[in-house]
Amino acid sequence: MENKKLERDTTLEEIKKLADESDKNSGFQLGLETDFEEELIQLDLINDKQNPSESFRLFYAIEGILRTHLPPKSESEFSTFVREEKNIFLTGGKKKDASGRRGADPRQAYITTHLEVTLNELLRWMQEGGTKFDLFLIFRDLNIKYGYYKENELDKVDQTK
Template identity: 35%
Template sequence: MAKEEEKLRILAKTDETKGEQLVFTAEGKASSQPEIKDFNIPSIENPELKFDLYYKGIQRLLIANLPKGKEHKKSRNYIYEEKNTFLTRGKRINEKGIRGGDGRMGYIIDAEEMLQIVMDWIMQNGSMVELYNTLRDLNVQRGHGTSRL
């Protein structure tokens, strides 16, 4: 009976704290804190911004600054693999050629970071090796491993 009364007391207290949520301290005492809206929640996704970041930013800069021609296709693919692995948060192309994710639809924060990496590379007049190493090291650091290519 005492347990049931305790449950009812907790539930009643929850109703009193509109705009806040009930939490329990490490000592087992009930307290309230601001609703989830006050927590650090990522911004709402924005399809137009994703499009602009990916196509008008990252891709446009890479196409303009990576070497052109058939003889450089393989080296461009190495860069694109690392870029897309980063943008899909670790989804690498498998042995069947399937990634299982689309870098264009990834998180805005990741696309903004990738755009900054590419812009820094261009501004520093970096080499393909430098760009590849930067992207590969970032992927390894985040637990995405290395490419099968």
């Protein structure tokens, strides 16, 4: 058991180093997040229903924030880790299979329980001035909280290309 803990700490430490490196190399703002900065979205689980235009708006607001705060995926291994955790959460725990297929589309995530939760967490992260490693942990912790990792997967950090 201690060996698995050591492996997880090492892996998370590597991701933290990547995040710290990314923090040093950032410094631009696109301003895409300003539409949502005024207030956190109030969750309404009772009236949750499918709304493609709202899903589209929320998903691309999330993507805009990530695009603003993360280096391009092609240039950063760290961005790949963050985006994979985000996609696992938004697809209700669907991970890519051996062929690279997820079997779900994060753009069609549940609005109240996933898209709004994600956007609120990102807004909170920005307001608190969190680090990029904190950004990774937001999605990782949501995946753990929602039960999207089995006990034997908690020590793994997937990196999909």
